[in-house]
Amino acid sequence: MLKYDSYDIVLQEIPNEISLCFTITGCQLACDGCHSEHLWNLKNGKRLSPDMFEKLLLKYCETITCVIFMGGEWCSADLLILLALAKKRFLKVALYTGLNEKQMQRKYPDLLANLDFIKTGKWISGLGGLGSSKTNQVLRNLKSGEILNKYFHH
Numbered sequence: 741m742l743k744y745d746s747y748d749i750v751l752q753e754i755p756n757e758i759s760l761c762f763t764i765t766g767c768q769l770a771c772d773g774c775h776s777e778h779l780w781n782l783k784n785g786k787r788l789s790p791d792m793f794e795k796l797l798l799k800y801c802e803t804i805t806c807v808i809f810m811g812g813e814w815c816s817a818d819l820l821i822l823l824a825l826a827k828k829r830f831l832k833v834a835l836y837t838g839l840n841e842k843q844m845q846r847k848y849p850d851l852l853a854n855l856d857f858i859k860t861g862k863w864i865s866g867l868g869g870l871g872s873s874k875t876n877q878v879l880r881n882l883k884s885g886e887i888l889n890k891y892f893h894h
């Protein structure tokens with residue numbers, strides 16, 4: 741069951757998109773230096789049911805262009821249902837995951853085939869996030885193949 745810790749409208753996580761962003765609980769990666777250890781426990785959070793998700797899409801569909809899931813690949817069947825609901829409303833869909841793209845291809849090919857954007861790579865504090873030139877993390881437009889990290893370099 742997909743459970744979320746919070747949701748918000750965000751402007752920067754996917755360049756040129758206004759996104760409804762859900763933070764999903766149950767992350768199994770346990771990155772050293774994780775900024776959000778409360779997200780590890782599946783018991784935390786509230787259920788993100790298809791009904792509730794649709795209500796939020798209806799509420800925000802005039803404002804948003806994209807939906808982002810911060811995690812949730814571990815409930816891929818449930819996540820695929822939500823991706824389909826968002827796409828029915830012509831919204832783009834994105835996943836932020838600590839897995840790399842090869843791991844996603846092996847473990848969750850159906851998710852990869854249904855996403856418009858993916859940010860991959862676990863958090864490694866010495867390398868930094870998307871704004872760092874040393875980062876291991878990659879934000880990619882899966883439709884065009886373009887790597888979008890450059891939008892985070894200031």
Ligand code: SF4
Nearest residue numbers: 767770771774838863
């Ligand atoms: S993927 Fe994100 S939430 Fe999960 S352990 Fe790593 S930093 Fe924490």
